[in-house]
Amino acid sequence: MTLIVALLVRLIHWWNVRHFDPLYNRTLPETDMHTYWEWAKSLVAGDWLSRKQGVFYYGPLYPYFLALLFRVFGESYDVVHGIQALIGVIAPVAIWDVARRLWGRSEALVAGLLAALSGPILFYEQLLLMEGLLVAIHACLLWCLVRGTLEPERAWRFAAFAGVLSALACFGRGNFLLVGALLIPGWWVAIRLVTSLATEGDRSAVTRSAWRAAFAFAASFGSLLFLSLLRNRIIGGQWVLTTGNGPILLYIGNAPDSFGIFHYPDSFYALKERYGGDQSLVPWSRELLAAILAEPLAFARNLGRKAWMFFSGYDIADNSSYYLNQRFSWVLRANPITWELVIALGAVGIWRTWRNWRRQFLVYLYAASFAISIILVFVVGRYRLEFLLPMCLWAGAGVVALARDLATRSWGGVARGLGIAVALIVALQPRWSPAVRINSPPTLKLVRWIRPNDYVMMARAMQLAGRDEEAFALLGEGAAMHPWDPACARGYAAELRKRRRPAEAVEVLRRYLSFFGNDLDAGTEFAYALGEAGRIDEANRVVERILQLSPDHPQARVLQQKLTTLQQTRQ
Structure with a gap:
């Protein structure tokens, strides 16, 4: 059922976007979409090592994906959107299977449908950006994490595949380097935890399984990153692991006058001018460290604001607005599966499944480290999108637990679960987000969801x-x-x-x-x-x-x- 619903709703959404969205078959020069599209064209023209790029500034994952489609099917907007709609089916099915293995078929059905119908996921899947591809990669990664945890004797195979997927995720967006690094020891800990009740005679086998899984992940993850490092050194002349934009993005998101979103603060332009107008000459990391040491409270307040914006239901636009694009698809306009709903139900699921925390250790690690990796830089709606995947898992468990409490008249559990869900839905309403207030001068109180740009x-x-x-x-x-x-x-x-x-x-x-x-x-x-x-x-x-x-x-x-x-x- 999850597969059918996911495919059907994506085909309907694709049809809506194709007929009504003016950005369906074009890109605007100042957008990332245009950058990726033109980059893919240069790849197909023969520059397969992206020599014109030097050190990668943007993540290369999506341009190479587009180039592959261009090479096979020609340069076609219909083909790209259609393939992305089909790729969008992967995540709901993967989430369904993960939930089934962790808890059961009822939880799997709810989790899969939430992932299939999620408004933000549907929206970003049809943009000419990497988000749809990344959601599928992250969903498959979660599947590997859970399969490896539940099958310790074969964990190294799933860990090796997870390493490949993690490297691909890093080629999309560099923040995932933090998650990948933590997953190396995470595999060792997860296998030890799930087999902690093993007999004395089995413990040596458990230890071997844990080390094999950690090594398999590190080997596959590190091998692909090494190829990227080598390419950047040979082509760009610098030892850069994935992309060279990390220091700049960290400064944009953490400067004393930063809003915590993708917005160049005044200090960015001042530093650029001080170093001769070339941003590549600015030692961004050193300048940021000096700014943090000079104003540590401002840095802490900004981190708190970014954490709030990360969990809030307001989708911070970058390249395209979720709220404006709702006009082009009734699948988005009439969609009740919002960010804040999934987060609230997911919190209920985390509470109700806590007793089985050992089996979920890698999912906890993934979710927590992913959230931190975004909050440490800056918050944009599409950057945080993959966080919905583990929350859909837990939301499925939370909804089924509430339904069972209701069926058995366990009113205490119902009251606590609904209390958590309602409180979070209210607290995470988009109108409370600091990012909404950025859209208007402080003297004007009207909430403006859509940015002027x-x-x-x-x-x-x-x-x-x-x-x-x-x-x-x-x-x-x-x-x-x-x-x-x-x-x-x-x-x-x-x-x-x-x-x-x-x-x-x-x-x-x-x-x-x-x-x-x-x-x-x-x-x-x-x-x-x-x-x-x-x-x-x-x-x-x-x-x-x-x-x-x-x-x-x-x-x-x-x-x-x-x-x-x-x-x-x-x-």
């Missing part, structure tokens, strides 16, 4: 798709929700002027300038709109103020001449 990028995609009126309406919505944002406000005002509606453009720009009155370029556009609306005197006064502040402002000078000519013509 997401409105602008989607409007641009709609324009490229020939859907001009939809793009215009979306820009208008963005300007209404984020009147202080230059891209939304000025972009919408420009579209209004193109449509010969200067009076409306005047009001949009007036509202924007009430937030940023020192934006002289916007002031010039405001004066243009006033002139087009026939309010020449007001336009002249605005231009005069601009020229007082910046006598050589070129656009203001040109507009002043036009307004003078227009006044003379009228006279």
Whole structure:
């Protein structure tokens, strides 16, 4: 049943996205999607070692996956999206089998369906990003961790496969290096724990199994990482294990003025300028360490904020917005399987299955180390996505335990379980996330789920798709929700002027300038709109103020001449 539901819902979602999402068959130049797509094209063109890249900056997993598809099927958006939909079936089936082996078929059914129907997983699977591929890899890794734990005599085989999968996960995103490193001793501990009740005569065999599993994982994991290290040394001239962006990303997420998300803080630009404008020359690790030592409390507060954002239900956008893209698929709009629901039910499952903690040791280790690896850098919705997989496992166990308590009228267990679930669902509501507050100035209390940049990028995609009126309406919505944002406000005002509606453009720009009155370029556009609306005197006064502040402002000078000519013509 899990397989059928997972496949059906993905085909429906694929159909929705194909027909309604303007980013289905295109990428925008400033996005990771565009970077990966162009990188894959260069691979197929013959640069299979990515010599143009030097040391890998982005994880190479997804571009090489795309290149393989391009080589076999040609450069086709339909093929990529279709293959990703099929790959998306792997995770629910793997989670179903893991839950079945740990607890039983009832728990497996619930866990598999939660993974199959999860809104965030469905959303990211259909983006031209690595998330769908990583979810499948991580699900297979969890399957190996549990199979190896439950079958100690064959654990080394599953450990070896887990090492390969862990290395692939690192080639997708470097944060998994922490998880992989901890899994090496983790295998040894897990085998010893699960066989701790063995007889005295069997203990030597148990010890051998534990060491073999740890060595098998380390060998396969380390071998693939060594190949990456060797490639970076030969091609890029540096000893870099996977990607070279780690120090920069750590600084972005942990600087004293960091928001804890992917947002370049002011100190980033200051350091870049201090070192001559080249970010590769900045010793980011040293500068970050100095900043942490200078302001340890700021660092601690930022870690706490990132932990909150990690567990919160709000999906922090990067490249594409979950909340905006819900409009293109009813599978997402009508989806009740939210992040906070799975986390809350998963917490109930952790509580109810704690007695069997030895069998779940590697799952605990995976979940905890994965969460820490993200929180230590910065939080983005797609970066944390794989955390849903172990939580779906525990959620399946939690739901079945609650159902059994209800059937046997164990009201104490029902009350405690529901209490935990409801409390967490309320606490993890997206509106409480610090990331939501970043979307609005502190003086404006309205919750804004969609960032201004997401409105602008989607409007641009709609324009490229020939859907001009939809793009215009979306820009208008963005300007209404984020009147202080230059891209939304000025972009919408420009579209209004193109449509010969200067009076409306005047009001949009007036509202924007009430937030940023020192934006002289916007002031010039405001004066243009006033002139087009026939309010020449007001336009002249605005231009005069601009020229007082910046006598050589070129656009203001040109507009002043036009307004003078227009006044003379009228006279």
